[in-house]
Each structure stands twice: as C-alpha cells, then as structure tokens.
Amino acid sequence: MPFSADAWSRNRALYDATLAHPFNAELTEGRLALDSFRHYIVQDAKYLVAFGQALAVAAAKADQPDHIVQFAGAAREAIVVERALHEDYFGRFGLDAAAVAVEPASPACHHYAAWLLATAFREPLPVIAAALLPCFWVYREVGTAIHGRAAPDNSYRAWIDTYAGEDFAAAVDAMIATTDALAAEASGTIVAAMHAAFARAMQLEWVFWDSAHRRERWPV
C-alpha cells in the first residue's frame, strides 16, 4: 500500500471529525457566524505565508529538478491564494490589509505554522512532504464534500469553489504522488516519522478549524 493510502486510512476518524466539525457543518448550511468565518479567513491568510515558506524549504531540500519545480511552484501558489483572500474575501467582510496585519496570529495558527517551519528546516524531505500533505488533501476533501451539499447561494460559495476545483485537485494529486515516491525510497525509521508528521498535521488541521469556530484568543 502506498504511504498516502495508509496514512489516510490511519487518520480517517480524524478526517471525519474535521468534516463533521460545527465549523464545516455550519459553513455547508450557510449559517456559520460571520465572525467565525472572519477569524478563519484572517488566520488562514497568516497561515498561508508560513505554508508557502515551508514549501520553499521542501524545494531547497529536493534533489530532483521536477520536485524543486513542484515545491517552489506550490510555494508561489500559496502566496497567490493568500493574495486572493486579501483582494476578494477580505473586502466582503469589511477588512483591509492593515486591519489583517495588526491582528495577531491565533494560538492554533501560530502553532501549526511554527511546526511546519521547524519540520521543513530540521527534517529530511520525505517527512516534510508528509507534514505538508494534509493541508492539501483535507482541503480538497472538505471542499469537495461541502461543494456537493451547499446551496448555490451559500454566502461562502466563493471559498467553497476554490478548493473543489480541478486545478487544486490536480495539485493535490501531484503532491500525493511525490510524497509516495519519497516514501518508497525511505527507511522504516523515516516512514514512521512520515506517519507521525502526517497525523500531527491532521490533528493541527482540526485544531485550526476548531479555533476559528471558537474565535480563539491568547489567554495572556
């Protein structure tokens, strides 16, 4: 079994919990509190910068030119999506760039971002790929699942469509294929570290959505 199928299977319950989380359930029905979506979208913009930086480290550690192009391209794309949030969604929710910049990263966002960067700089490439993969994969699955259920006039439609599109699906497939190729050459020790990284990212994905629903702030 390829690494990706094994990893997804091991974390199936966590994915189900993510899809069923009130944030996503309410988003699907269009009744998610605007303040929760606002919290989410601001934190996602901050997260995407770190996600792009971590993808860039993956490009730097890749030996195969194809992988350098893939990871560096994904790094750019993360920032392009971040800019789309600024230019598109923020306007709808009455936010401008200055307002976003002064909002502090939430604990969940800061934690996930820090862990991705620590993993990127410290770990070998297969582990980095495994850490980055859930963000791609969960978004495609959640996006597709919500897309199939949400009403056309759902006020979060634009966001839903982004992650249910064909371009994003192809990028996710490519990332799964690269991660599996790296796993195929890895030792048992490294594959175990890949599974730990994948599970951690699945967990931090759930925490991120939960934190948006709770509009999480720092206790001090």
Next chain:
Amino acid sequence: MPFSADAWSRNRALYDATLAHPFNAELTEGRLALDSFRHYIVQDAKYLVAFGQALAVAAAKADQPDHIVQFAGAAREAIVVERALHEDYFGRFGLDAAAVAVEPASPACHHYAAWLLATAFREPLPVIAAALLPCFWVYREVGTAIHGRAAPDNSYRAWIDTYAGEDFAAAVDAMIATTDALAAEASGTIVAAMHAAFARAMQLEWVFWDSAHRRERWPV
C-alpha cells in the same frame, strides 16, 4: 538601555502573572497536586530536548568562537538537566523512562518546542538568542523567588534548588550578556524582531506552566 533590560521591562506584567500563577503559588506552599507536577516534569523533559537542539543551532549560526562554545555548552547542559530529571525526579514520582517516552508531548510543550526550533533554523542569531533567553531568565527569577519563600521541607525542594543555584545564575547572566552584545550590533528591524521573539517566549512560558496546572491533553 541594553536590549535585555528593555525586554524584561516590557514583559514585566507577564512575568508577574507567571510567578503568581496557581502552579507556582501552590508549588511554593508545597500543596501543588502531584499530578500537575508530574505533568510538568514529563513535559519539561521533552521540552529540554528541543531547547538543547535550538541552542545547538544558535552555536552553528554563531561566528565568534566564544559564542559557539557558550551555545554548544548550553545545549549539552540542557540534556544533562533532562537526564537529571529522569534519574532523580522521575523515580520519586513513580515514573520510569519507558513511561515518560510513551506520553505524548502536550499541546503547550509541542507548540513552544516547535516555535523554538523554527526560530532557530529560520531566524538570524540575535533573534534566536532573544527567543531562548526567557527560558533561562524566567526560571532563575521564579526559582529564586520560590526558593526564598518555600519551606525547607517542601516536597518540591530539589526542583526549586536547581534553578535558584549559583551555577544556573551565572549561565543566565552569560546568556543575557551575549544577547545584549548581539542586539548592540543589530538593526532596528532585527531588534524589533528580537522583542517580538522575547515576548512570544514569555507568553509560551506562561502557557507551559498553565498547561501543567490544567494537565492539558489534546482535544483530538
């Protein structure tokens, strides 16, 4: 004003909140729940490994031989303290190495450790030093303050004495001096990043103690 005095002054309220936190108040009076101390000491052992790794990156980024010796020496010392926890405290609290190893890092421990490593690998040396400094400094201040107030037969006496000792105090002074020396050559942009890193570490210190008091577990 040297960086350190400025940084401490800016974060004084956060330090006061840390010292006054129920974990430390109850520890001083010897009435801290054993399970909370047990949670703390297990997580601290895990944290110290990452703290040592981050100090080692600081050694690798230092240009001055004296700083390489200082940071590499502190990296070793972090592991020596981690081993003392294993050999000394764990026995008292009915824990063995295997029991400690299987306990997962708490969210607070994992967050702080990941951020230290991300900072160490990604940021320039002055910012790394500023991120590492609170763990030294807060422990000395808390250790000294508790030491002066705790009864001699406090059941947490051995822990208290560690951080109130002269050797540790000298190491803290040396780390303050190096951080100030690095700040003195840094640009305004870097000094601002140093202050942000110092404040973040102060915050994550409070969260770490608070998480032990709550015996924090992952929500999923």
Next chain:
Amino acid sequence: MPFSADAWSRNRALYDATLAHPFNAELTEGRLALDSFRHYIVQDAKYLVAFGQALAVAAAKADQPDHIVQFAGAAREAIVVERALHEDYFGRFGLDAAAVAVEPASPACHHYAAWLLATAFREPLPVIAAALLPCFWVYREVGTAIHGRAAPDNSYRAWIDTYAGEDFAAAVDAMIATTDALAAEASGTIVAAMHAAFARAMQLEWVFWDSAHRRERWPV
C-alpha cells in the same frame, strides 16, 4: 549610495577580468574550443540546480509575500533554464541526459554550489540576496556585452541571446531592487557581511569560467 551600486563599484576590476577572460573573449569571437564550452554547459546545468535550491531557501526566509513570490519564482526559473540546457544545447554538443548525469561536478562548480547553499541555510536573508545577486548581474552584463560584439552566425549565439534578453534583464533589475531594499534595513554588521558575500560570489564566478576554460578536473 544603494548597496548594489556600492558593491558593483567595489568589484569592478573583478567584473572587467571576468569579461576579458579568454573564455568570454574566445566565446565572443566564436573560436572557443568546443570542449571548453561543453565543460561549461555541463557544469552550469549542475550549478543551476543548487542555485535554484538556494533561491528557494531565500523564499523560505523572506517575510514579505512579494519576496517569497520573487525568490520562489526565480528558483523555478533556474530549473527551467537548466532544462533548456538539457533539451537544446546538450543535443547540439552530442550530450544526452545520462552522459551529463554521470559527469562529476568540477571543483569550481562544487565549491560555488556548496557555498551558496551554506550561505542560504545559515545566513540572514540580506546576506543570501547579496550572495545570489552576482550570478544574475554578471550574466546580464557579460551576455549584453558579448551580444553587442558577437557575429550573428556565432555558433554560441543561442546561449548569448538568453542572457542578453529583456526578460532576464527585468529579473536582474528586480533582484537588485530587492537586495537594496533588504540592505536599507540592515545594520552595518550585516551590510559588511553582504559586501563580503557579494565579493565572494564575484570571485567564484570568475573561477567558474576559468575552470571551464581549463576543463578543470579533480586532482584526486
């Protein structure tokens, strides 16, 4: 004076020596030994992979989204140019991918590549930018200078045209602007390190061309 103008001025003699080097003089006149150009083009393909990896680290250390996009984009572009060498020039010189892969990196190529990667992972972003800049800038200047002098039927015409084009010139201007912006916020210590890195890269550029002319091999 912006950093770039100062750095170029300080290294003017080294640039003049590079342009006047027999490799470039003979290339301009179309009388460069085919074996020297073959050596150059094989080593350049290997160098470009490391150059792309180093640019990806710069993207990972950049805080501004615009800089992440710029450096990650340049990382991709380095690999795109590397592929063009494979698909275009290698065929002309009777080389295929397998033949290129088995040739070892020359000492000059290995040295320059290792230093760029060490700088990228260990140094702060302004110093990385200063280390990467000469490869952009020298190629534009050498390309433009040779382009103006070479006969239209010069057998190295395709190579010459690449670096004398408008797209490349715009990428070089953007990299100069980013380096100057980073220098403007840097301390005197960091600006001195930037000058040292820029001068080192200028020196390793000369050595790279000289090594191709000599068809350098390892002594052991």
Next chain:
Amino acid sequence: MPFSADAWSRNRALYDATLAHPFNAELTEGRLALDSFRHYIVQDAKYLVAFGQALAVAAAKADQPDHIVQFAGAAREAIVVERALHEDYFGRFGLDAAAVAVEPASPACHHYAAWLLATAFREPLPVIAAALLPCFWVYREVGTAIHGRAAPDNSYRAWIDTYAGEDFAAAVDAMIATTDALAAEASGTIVAAMHAAFARAMQLEWVFWDSAHRRERWPV
C-alpha cells in the same frame, strides 16, 4: 559490514595518497617548510570554526539525547582545539591572533568549510555524520602513523602528539559508532548519499593538505 568499514575500504587509496603526500612525508621527517606548516595551521584554525558549527547542526538534528551531547560536545572541543592552536602553535611560528584573522581562508579551506555547512544544514543526520567522520578518522590515522615514525625532536612534535593521543582516539571511535548506528537504520538511498559524502570529505582532506603544501592563494 558496518558502514564505516565499507567506507574506509572504498577510500583506502585516497587515504594512502593522503599519508604519502609530500606534506605528511616531509612533516614526518621534520623537513617540511615552515611556511607550508604556517599556511596549514592558519587555515586549520579557520576550518575548525566551521567544523564546530557543522557539528552543532548535527546536534540540532539528532533526536537521541546521547547524540545531542556527543555532537554538541564535539562542537565545543573543535573550538577548544582551535584556541590551543592560537595559544600554542601560533606563538611558535611568530603569529598573533590579529595576523591570523586578517589572512583570508584559502580556496581549499573555504571549499571544505562551505561544503560541511551546506551538508549540515541541508542533509539528514546520517549524511552529516558521514561527511564529518573523515576529518576525525584521517587525523587519527595520519597522526598515529606519523607519531610512530617521527623523531622525538621533530619540530612539529606537539601537533603530531595531539592527534595520536588516547582522548582523540576515543572520540573518533565514538563518532564511528554513531555513524554506523545511523547507517544501520538508513535506507539504501541514504546510505548511498552517506558514501558519497564520506568520499567527498576524504577528497577534500587530501586537497586541504595539498593546498597547504602549495601555500595556495586565490587566483583573483
């Protein structure tokens, strides 16, 4: 066969060439030109700083506390030896710290140092260990071989004795054991990269000694 025995066997000819190099042959007989030894000792002082920094990165990437202590301790020891060169040998050869500081790193020293740091920051721990090992191992073998042949009044006696001592021998054995332990858990891909790194370091060791004998300078 453990990695180390395999690697040493594959590079036996390169080791023999290093031991037989005129630098070492003349050193053994006490007739090495003072200027060559002076060149060597100045460059070695510069090299040891980078060697210590690379060892510190190995400590930062190690997961096992024992390995963190080993690598961080070796990082410190590299600087201690560097200081001994300053305090002891430099005086004998009419050099002071300022004179050493202004001498530029030779091409061979700069190349080896840059490659060690690039490897340390970019590669996984088993490859880093394989890259660092030859410097330990070759010095012990060369030191021991020369020690057995050199006359007691050899003017380079103090240097010879350093690397023929029991403390150094034990440190080398420990580094071999750790490298073998890391190789035992590594995939075939990583073991191949370890062999490439070990061979590269053996080659750069030879080049370093050769460069000292030639009192190498930069061509530009």
